[in-house]
Amino acid sequence: MRGNGLVAQSGGPTAVINNSVRGVIQGWLQQKNTGCLYGAMYGIKGILEDRLVDLNAQGKTFINGLRYTPGAVLGSCRYKLQEGDYWKLLRFFQKKDIRYFFYIGGNDSMDTANKVYRLALQERYELYVIGIPKTVDNDLPFTDHCPGYGSAAKFLAITAMETSIDLRSLLMSKGVTIMEVMGRNTGWLAASTMLARRSDDDGPHLIYLPEVPFIREKFLADVEDVYRDLGHVYIVVSEGLVDQEGRYIFAEKSRDPFGHCLLGGLAETLKTMLEKETGIKVRCNIPGTIQRAAAHCASAVDAREAHMVGVEAVRTAAAGASGIMIALVRKQGETYCCVPGSIALDRVANREKKMPRQWINRAGNGIGEEFLQYVRPLIKGDVPIPTCNGLPAFIGLENFQRRSHPVGEPR
Amino acid sequence: MRGNGLVAQSGGPTAVINNSVRGVIQGWLQQKNTGCLYGAMYGIKGILEDRLVDLNAQGKTFINGLRYTPGAVLGSCRYKLQEGDYWKLLRFFQKKDIRYFFYIGGNDSMDTANKVYRLALQERYELYVIGIPKTVDNDLPFTDHCPGYGSAAKFLAITAMETSIDLRSLLMSKGVTIMEVMGRNTGWLAASTMLARRSDDDGPHLIYLPEVPFIREKFLADVEDVYRDLGHVYIVVSEGLVDQEGRYIFAEKSRDPFGHCLLGGLAETLKTMLEKETGIKVRCNIPGTIQRAAAHCASAVDAREAHMVGVEAVRTAAAGASGIMIALVRKQGETYCCVPGSIALDRVANREKKMPRQWINRAGNGIGEEFLQYVRPLIKGDVPIPTCNGLPAFIGLENFQRRSHPVGEPR
Numbered sequence: 001m002r003g004n005g006l007v008a009q010s011g012g013p014t015a016v017i018n019n020s021v022r023g024v025i026q027g028w029l030q031q032k033n034t035g036c037l038y039g040a041m042y043g044i045k046g047i048l049e050d051r052l053v054d055l056n057a058q059g060k061t062f063i064n065g066l067r068y069t070p071g072a073v074l075g076s077c078r079y080k081l082q083e084g085d086y087w088k089l090l091r092f093f094q095k096k097d098i099r100y101f102f103y104i105g106g107n108d109s110m111d112t113a114n115k116v117y118r119l120a121l122q123e124r125y126e127l128y129v130i131g132i133p134k135t136v137d138n139d140l141p142f143t144d145h146c147p148g149y150g151s152a153a154k155f156l157a158i159t160a161m162e163t164s165i166d167l168r169s170l171l172m173s174k175g176v177t178i179m180e181v182m183g184r185n186t187g188w189l190a191a192s193t194m195l196a197r198r199s200d201d202d203g204p205h206l207i208y209l210p211e212v213p214f215i216r217e218k219f220l221a222d223v224e225d226v227y228r229d230l231g232h233v234y235i236v237v238s239e240g241l242v243d244q245e246g247r248y249i250f251a252e253k254s255r256d257p258f259g260h261c262l263l264g265g266l267a268e269t270l271k272t273m274l275e276k277e278t279g280i281k282v283r284c285n286i287p288g289t290i291q292r293a294a295a296h297c298a299s300a301v302d303a304r305e306a307h308m309v310g311v312e313a314v315r316t317a318a319a320g321a322s323g324i325m326i327a328l329v330r331k332q333g334e335t336y337c338c339v340p341g342s343i344a345l346d347r348v349a350n351r352e353k354k355m356p357r358q359w360i361n362r363a364g365n366g367i368g369e370e371f372l373q374y375v376r377p378l379i380k381g382d383v384p385i386p387t388c389n390g391l392p393a394f395i396g397l398e399n400f401q402r403r404s405h406p407v408g409e410p411r
Numbered sequence: 412m413r414g415n416g417l418v419a420q421s422g423g424p425t426a427v428i429n430n431s432v433r434g435v436i437q438g439w440l441q442q443k444n445t446g447c448l449y450g451a452m453y454g455i456k457g458i459l460e461d462r463l464v465d466l467n468a469q470g471k472t473f474i475n476g477l478r479y480t481p482g483a484v485l486g487s488c489r490y491k492l493q494e495g496d497y498w499k500l501l502r503f504f505q506k507k508d509i510r511y512f513f514y515i516g517g518n519d520s521m522d523t524a525n526k527v528y529r530l531a532l533q534e535r536y537e538l539y540v541i542g543i544p545k546t547v548d549n550d551l552p553f554t555d556h557c558p559g560y561g562s563a564a565k566f567l568a569i570t571a572m573e574t575s576i577d578l579r580s581l582l583m584s585k586g587v588t589i590m591e592v593m594g595r596n597t598g599w600l601a602a603s604t605m606l607a608r609r610s611d612d613d614g615p616h617l618i619y620l621p622e623v624p625f626i627r628e629k630f631l632a633d634v635e636d637v638y639r640d641l642g643h644v645y646i647v648v649s650e651g652l653v654d655q656e657g658r659y660i661f662a663e664k665s666r667d668p669f670g671h672c673l674l675g676g677l678a679e680t681l682k683t684m685l686e687k688e689t690g691i692k693v694r695c696n697i698p699g700t701i702q703r704a705a706a707h708c709a710s711a712v713d714a715r716e717a718h719m720v721g722v723e724a725v726r727t728a729a730a731g732a733s734g735i736m737i738a739l740v741r742k743q744g745e746t747y748c749c750v751p752g753s754i755a756l757d758r759v760a761n762r763e764k765k766m767p768r769q770w771i772n773r774a775g776n777g778i779g780e781e782f783l784q785y786v787r788p789l790i791k792g793d794v795p796i797p798t799c800n801g802l803p804a805f806i807g808l809e810n811f812q813r814r815s816h817p818v819g820e821p822r
Contacts, residue, residue, distance in 0.1 A: 165481055285701050287696065296708065
C-alpha cells in the first residue's frame with residue numbers, strides 16, 4: 001500500500017457503526033504502510049470542507065470506546081453530492097495523496113462511492129474505493145444482512161416483548177398498542193419484533209410491512225378479529241407502509257436531500273383512524289432514533305461483524321480491489337457463520353432489498369418461521385459497556401475532536 | 412396473624428412491580444400463620460369477579476421470575492370502584508376470611524385502599540389494609556420516591572444519552588429531537604433525562620416540566636437560542652405540560668375511569684408548531700409504554716426497594732397496623748440508604764407530589780444539581796435477566812395462570 005487512506009461515515013448512525021471505524025483503523029495498522037489514515041468529520045461534507053482528523057494518532061482508550069459507543073464517532077451527514085463536488089473530491093484526494101477511500105453507509109452512500117470510483121478511473125487517478133455496509137433498515141442487496149440491523153432488531157424484539165407483557169397485564173382494561181418502527185421501504189425491522197412472541201397470546205399479534213400493500217378495511221377487520229379473541233391487540237407497523245398504488249400511507253411533505261420522503265407520523269394516523277372506527281383506545285409507542293442508537297441492547301454478533309467488514313475493507317483494498325462493497329456471506333450448516341465477501345458497487349447502488357414475500361404469512365399481517373431462522377443468530381450476545389454511576393460511559397465526540405489534530409495544523 | 416391475605420396490583424405496571432408481589436409472598440411465608448395468601452387477578456376487578464389465585468402454591472421458579480419480569484404478573488386494571496363495589500368487596504373478604512389486604516398502586520389506588528379500610532372499620536370487620544407504593548411517575552407524597560421510578564428514569568437517561576449522541580453525530584444535517592416522556596402532572600421522569608448530560612453540548616438541552624407553565628413564545632425563543640449556538644437541539648417534554656391557566660397543552664378528549672385526561676400526542680403538536688414557525692426539521696421519540704416496561708434497564712436499587720416495601724407491608728400488618736402506606740425514608744449521610752416508613756392512607760390518597768420549584772432552573776427549561784443528587788442513587792446497579800437465544804427469558808402470565816388454581820375449585 002502506498003499513499004494515505006480516508007474513512008467516512010454516512011447517513012443515520014447505528015449502535016455498532018463505530019465498530020466498522022475500529023475495523024478500518026485496526027486493518028490499516030496491520031498493513032505494511034507508512035501512510036496516514038484520515039477520518040472525515042461529518043461524512044462527505046467534512047471532505048469537501050477539509051475537516052479531517054488523523055486516525056493513526058488516536059489512543060487505545062478511544063479505539064476501545066468504539067466497541068460500545070453509539071452514534072457516528074466521526075460525525076455523519078445526509079448530503080447529496082453535486083456534479084462539481086465529485087471533481088472537488090478528486091482534487092482533494094490528489095492533493096492529500098489519498099489512495100484508499102472507505103465509505104461506511106447504505107444504498108445512497110454506495111452510489112456516491114461508486115461515482116467517486118468511476119471518476120477516479122476516468123481520470124486515471126489510482127484510487128481504491130471500498131464500501132462498508134451499514135444500515136438498521138437491512139435493505140442492502142447482495143449481502144446476507146447489514147451491520148447495524150441485528151442490534152436494532154434486538155432492541156425492538158426486547159421492547160416488543162416487554163411492552164406486550166405490559167399490555168397483557170392490563171387485559172381487563174382492554175386496549176390497542178401500535179408500535180411504529182423504522183425500515184424505510186422494507187419490513188426487516190418490523191419483522192424482527194416477531195421474535196417477541198413465545199405463545200399465540202403474546203404480542204405482536206399483527207405486523208404490517210411495506211412489502212404488502214396496506215388495505216384500510218383489511219386492517220380494521222384484522223384488528224377487530226384479534227380484539228374479539230383476546231381483548232387487546234399489539235400491532236407493529238413499518239414507517240414505510242404503502243397502499244395498493246404504492247403511495248405512502250403517511251409521509252410528510254418535505255423530502256431529504258436524496259429526494260426520499262420523510263417518514264414518521266404513521267402510528268398517530270392509524271390511531272386516529274382506529275379510535276374513530278372502532279372506539280377502542282389506542283396507545284402509540286414510537287421509539288424513533290432510540291432503536292438505532294440503543295447501544296445498551298447491541299448484539300455481540302452484530303458488533304463483531306461490523307468490525308469484521310471494516311478490517312476486510314482494508315485487506316481487500318490492500319489486495320488491489322476497488323469499486324466494491326464488502327458483503328456478509330452466510331455459510332450453510334448448523335452453526336451460524338458469516339464470512340466477508342464482496343460485490344461491485346454499481347450493483348448495490350440505490351437498490352433496495354425487500355423481505356421475500358414467502359417469509360410473510362399469506363394474510364400479509366405476520367411473519368413465518370423462515371424469517372425467524374434467518375434473524376435469530378443476528379441478535380445473539382451482549383456488548384459489555386463500562387459504566388459510571390449506573391450509566392454507560394460512552395466516549396464523547398468532543399474528546400475525540402480535542403485529542404485529534406486538524407490535518408495541516410501543527411500538533 | 413390469623414385469616415387469609417390478599418394482594419392486588421393496580422394501574423400501569425412498572426419494570427419492578429412484581430418485586431413487590433415477591434416481597435409480599437416472602438413476607439407472608441416468614442410470618443407464623445396458616446392462612447392462605449391470595450392474589451387477585453387483574454387487580455380490584457379480579458376481587459369483584461372472584462378470580463383469585465393461591466400464591467402459597469407457587470413454585471420457586473415462579474417466585475424467582477418476579478425479580479426480573481416486567482408488567483403486572485397478577486394482572487392489573489384501571490377501574491374506579493362504585494359505592495356498591497365497596498360493600499361487595501367487604502362481603503367477599505368476610506366470606507373468604509381475608510384479614511390482610513395489600514394493594515400495590517399509585518395515588519388513586521391509595522384512595523381505594525383507604526375507602527376499603529374505612530368501610531371495614533365502620534362495619535367492625537377486622538381487616539389490615541396496607542398500601543404498597545408503585546408508580547413510574549414518582550408523584551406519591553410522603554415517600555422519598557416511588558418504586559418503579561428509578562428503573563424508568565434509568566431507561567430514559569440511557570436513551571437520552573444514546574439518542575443525543577445520535578443527534579450530535581448528524582450535526583451538519585441540523586435538526587431537533589423531541590422526546591416525550593410520561594409523568595402525568597409531574598416532571599420527575601422528564602427531569603431524569605438530565606442525567607444524560609456530561610457536557611454543555613450534550614443533550615437534552617431543554618427540559619420542560621408540568622411544574623412550570625409552558626409559554627409558546629418562550630419555548631420558540633429557547634429552541635432558537637440553542638439552535639443558533641449548537642446547530643441542533645435535544646428537547647425533552649413531559650406529557651402533562653400545562654399553560655398559564657393550567658390547561659394541558661395537549662390532551663385527548665377521552666378520560667380514564669378516574670376522570671383523568673388521557674395524555675399523549677404532545678410531541679407531535681410541538682413538532683408541527685416548531686416546523687411551521689422555524690422551518691427546522693423535527694424528529695419525535697415517543698417511548699410510550701417502553702419506558703415503564705423496560706426491565707432490561709431496571710435499576711437494582713429500585714428492584715430491591717420494590718421488594719423491601721412488599722416484605723415490610725406484611726411485617727407492618729402482622730404488627731397490627733392498618734390504613735397506612737409503606738413509604739421510603741432516605742437516611743442522611745454520605746452513603747445512600749432508604750429504610751421503610753409508613754404514612755396514613757388518607758394523607759396520600761389522591762394527592763400528587765410535584766418537583767420542588769427550586770430543583771428546576773430559573774428559566775424553567777432545565778434541572779439543577781440538587782435533583783441530580785436526589786436521583787443518582789436510584790438508578791444504580793443492574794438486574795440480571797436469564798436469557799434464551801439472546802432474548803430475556805421472562806416468566807409468562809399464562810404459566811402462572813395454569814400453575815395456579817382458582818379458589819374453591821379442586822386442585
